[in-house]
Amino acid sequence: MSLSEELEYFVDETGQWQPDSGEPAPGKWLRLRDRAGKGNFGFLKHPVWFRVVLRSPTMSEWVWVVSTPQLEWVTWVQQRSGKPHERSEAGLGPLQEQRVPLQRLPTAGLMMAANESVLVHMRVQSSGLMQVPVDLWEPSVWQERERRSHALLGAYFGLLGALLAYNGFLALRLRDQAYGYYLGFGLSMGVFQLSSTGFGPSFLWAQQALSTYLFLGIATTVFGIFSMLFTDSFLRMSRVSRRMSLVLRWTAVGWVVVLLTHLWLPAHTVMSWLSLPFGLLTITLIMVAGVKGYKASTPAAGYFLLGWTGIVLAVLLRALLRMGLLPPHPLLYDGMLIASAIEMVLLSLALADRIMTERRARAEADVQRAREQVAREEAQRALQEKSRFMAAVTHDLQQPIYALSLATESMALRRSDVVSTEALNQMQSAVFAADELLSSLAMQVRLDRDDLRPDMEAFSVQDMLERIDALFATRAQKHGLRWRVLPSLCEVRSNPLLLERMVCNLVSNAMRYTPEGGVMLSCRVRSGHLLIQVWDTGPGIPVHEQSTIFEAHYRGSAAQSHDRGLGLGLSIVSRCAALLDVRVGLKSVPGRGSCFALWVPLVTPP
Numbered sequence: 001m002s003l004s005e006e007l008e009y010f011v012d013e014t015g016q017w018q019p020d021s022g023e024p025a026p027g028k029w030l031r032l033r034d035r036a037g038k039g040n041f042g043f044l045k046h047p048v049w050f051r052v053v054l055r056s057p058t059m060s061e062w063v064w065v066v067s068t069p070q071l072e073w074v075t076w077v078q079q080r081s082g083k084p085h086e087r088s089e090a091g092l093g094p095l096q097e098q099r100v101p102l103q104r105l106p107t108a109g110l111m112m113a114a115n116e117s118v119l120v121h122m123r124v125q126s127s128g129l130m131q132v133p134v135d136l137w138e139p140s141v142w143q144e145r146e147r148r149s150h151a152l153l154g155a156y157f158g159l160l161g162a163l164l165a166y167n168g169f170l171a172l173r174l175r176d177q178a179y180g181y182y183l184g185f186g187l188s189m190g191v192f193q194l195s196s197t198g199f200g201p202s203f204l205w206a207q208q209a210l211s212t213y214l215f216l217g218i219a220t221t222v223f224g225i226f227s228m229l230f231t232d233s234f235l236r237m238s239r240v241s242r243r244m245s246l247v248l249r250w251t252a253v254g255w256v257v258v259l260l261t262h263l264w265l266p267a268h269t270v271m272s273w274l275s276l277p278f279g280l281l282t283i284t285l286i287m288v289a290g291v292k293g294y295k296a297s298t299p300a301a302g303y304f305l306l307g308w309t310g311i312v313l314a315v316l317l318r319a320l321l322r323m324g325l326l327p328p329h330p331l332l333y334d335g336m337l338i339a340s341a342i343e344m345v346l347l348s349l350a351l352a353d354r355i356m357t358e359r360r361a362r363a364e365a366d367v368q369r370a371r372e373q374v375a376r377e378e379a380q381r382a383l384q385e386k387s388r389f390m391a392a393v394t395h396d397l398q399q400p401i402y403a404l405s406l407a408t409e410s411m412a413l414r415r416s417d418v419v420s421t422e423a424l425n426q427m428q429s430a431v432f433a434a435d436e437l438l439s440s441l442a443m444q445v446r447l448d449r450d451d452l453r454p455d456m457e458a459f460s461v462q463d464m465l466e467r468i469d470a471l472f473a474t475r476a477q478k479h480g481l482r483w484r485v486l487p488s489l490c491e492v493r494s495n496p497l498l499l500e501r502m503v504c505n506l507v508s509n510a511m512r513y514t515p516e517g518g519v520m521l522s523c524r525v526r527s528g529h530l531l532i533q534v535w536d537t538g539p540g541i542p543v544h545e546q547s548t549i550f551e552a553h554y555r556g557s558a559a560q561s562h563d564r565g566l567g568l569g570l571s572i573v574s575r576c577a578a579l580l581d582v583r584v585g586l587k588s589v590p591g592r593g594s595c596f597a598l599w600v601p602l603v604t605p606p
Contacts (some may be wrong), residue, residue: 003134004039007032007050012123015047019077019121025049040131043272047125050132054120056112063142066106066124067133074106077121110136152334153199156341160190163348170351178233178351184226189340191219197337217267220275221259224282228252231286234347234354235293235301244289251285254278283312299357303350307343314339454495454579458603461488461523461530464500468521472507479511482518490523490530491603498576499600503532505569506596510536517593529583529599540590549586550574 010027017026029051032039041048066074112118124132137145164186171179194200195216205211228248231237237245258274286308293301314335320326469485476483492499503521510519517537524531541549550570573596577584581601588594 003052003136004132005033006052007134008052009035009048009050011044011046011048013046017049019049019051039133042130043268044126044130047123048130048132050122050124050134052120054110054112054118054136055115057115059114060112061139062110062112063137063139064108064110064120064122065135065137065142066122067135068106068126068131074108074125075123076108077123078110078118107142109139149334152337153197156193156337157190157199159341160186160193160344163344164190167348167351170355174355176351176355178230178354181226181230181233182347182351185223185230186344188219188222188226189344191215192223193337193340195219213271214262214267217271217275218259218262220271220279221255221262224255224275224278225252225259227282227286228255230347231289231304234304234350235289235298237289237293240292240296240298241289244285244292248285248289251278251282255282283308283315287312300350300353303346303353307346307350310339310342310346311336454498456493456495456580458491458493459496460491461532461600464496464503465521465523467500468503468507471504472511472519475511476519479514480516481511481514482520484518484520486520486522488523488530490525492530492600493603494580494582494600498580499582499598502573502576502582502598503534505573506534506598509569510534510538510594510596514538514593525602526599528602530602532598532600534596535593536595537593540592540594541586541588542590546586546588550584 008029009032010025010029012026014026017023019025032050064076110118110120122134124130164183167179167182167186170176171183191200194204195212200215201212205215228251232245232248232252237248255278258270258278261270261274287305290301290305290308294305317326317335465485465487469483473483507519507521514536515538519537520533520535522533522535524533550573574584576582577598583599585597585599586594587597
């Protein structure tokens with residue numbers, strides 16, 4: 001139960017009064033319930049005396065608890081009815097080992113007889129903020145609460161130690177400044193919690209218990225330094241906002257100056273006049289930087305903001321508690337402990353997430369660079385291929401032109417009105433070869449520019465077949481090949497110019513690579529399509545070449561004995577087929593011949 005509402009107090013400005021001296025108090029006793037802010041006294045140089053009369057109808061045992069660990073000295077004086085005064089002291093001073101052992105919170109045992117009145121005086125002194133809520137606990141309940149508190153502290157420092165060890169290992173391995181700053185403020189936070197909870201002076205530095213407030217001030221200052229540096233490094237603030245990065249670094253320098261002031265100023269003066277305003281500035285800057293980093297999509301900025309938001313809420317609740325605006329509760333005193341544990345976990349996750357994100361970004365950049373390198377190599381190969389192509393074009397065009405010049409010279413030397421049939425045939429063959437090369441080159445250029453948008457229309461294939469027959473009949477006769485075109489009255493939907501170019505390329509290819517036998521062009525209806533087939537009795541195409549025969553400039557093993565041609569005929573057929581939605585097929589038996597087929601959509605499927 002709480003005794004704060006029943007307490008009376010006065011501030012002992014002399015610092016010498018004792019309740020068992022027989023002298024009246026050098027000040028007026030006031031009721032704590034009437035004081036604004038209740039038990040919050042702020043910073044006081046003088047001790048404060050409290051008193052209350054307790055009475056129990058039965059014999060009972062109680063634990064008197066002062067719920068503020070940052071007190072330097074607490075003295076209890078009990079006056080029982082008809083008995084002399086009894087005094088017990090507990091605090092961070094030299095007497096703590098001889099009297100009441102120091103706990104996380106100042107406590108004293110109180111035994112009350114049945115119907116016995118006990119007047120209890122308590123003297124409290126602190127060089128820091130003083131807030132003195134007082135509670136009475138049954139010993140068993142208090143012991144259970146203490147066990148829970150110690151378990152919470154043990155879990156916290158165990159977790160903190162594990163996180164520091166893990167991130168220390170990563171700091172050594174990754175050589176990342178952010179990990180070093182994380183270790184710095186993690187260690188300083190650990191010292192801060194050891195001091196503020198009383199765990200440190202109780203178990204670690206009992207002999208230097210009076211220096212706890214100094215440890216608390218130094219830990220707060222070091223925490224401010226590393227918090228600024230960690231925020232700047234983790235959020236990559238120099239990339240997000242150079243001005244904000246400078247502000248964070250200069251604030252860290254300000255914390256260094258505050259740290260140096262501990263050399264000649266009392267700890268409570270530094271804490272109240274320097275650390276407190278710098279702490280508020282630090283929290284504000286951290287939250288602003290976190291928001292900027294989150295807006296800039298900095299990796300793991302969400303974890304960073306979430307962790308520090310918990311700290312801000314814990315500090316706000318603690319401040320409201322100190323101002324007396326919230327009732328005392330153990331969870332409020334442990335709020336900083338819980339919030340700092342959550343923050344350390346979230347920031348550790350944030351570091352891991354940032355490393356993974358940056359590694360993933362580097363991997364993607366490496367992949368992109370590899371793709372760009374492949375693209376450059378492909379462009380280089382394409383340039384080389386174009387160079388070879390132009391060289392081949394120049395070479396192949398020179399042959400028919402040279403043949404034309406020879407035929408012209410031969411006719412001039414004859415000086416006769418009778419035209420030489422042999423010379424005319426040579427000239428016609430040269431002109432046909434040059435025209436075929438130029439037509440293929442022009443079509444390839446149009447396809448490469450990707451501006452060919454064919455108009456689809458319905459037309460009869462018979463006219464196309466007659467033109468192709470007239471074009472290749474003489475050529476087949478000159479090569480001693482049998483040539484046959486099967487007529488067709490079907491109508492197809494396609495582009496007549498491109499379709500005729502495709503069929504001409506297939507026929508030209510067949511005649512070029514057929515040394516003897518014949519070539520046939522046929523049309524048949526198959527499944528809503530007109531199947532246009534070009535048959536030849538040439539050397540055929542090996543199986544391993546059939547998948548690459550439609551590539552540009554690929555001429556195959558059968559072309560080794562033929563010097564003319566650019567290897568564009570079948571490539572143009574393949575690319576035009578993609579534009580016209582025409583399927584291309586190939587059947588070939590090496591040594592017996594080949595059959596190229598085109599499936600062209602019919603206008604009126606049967």
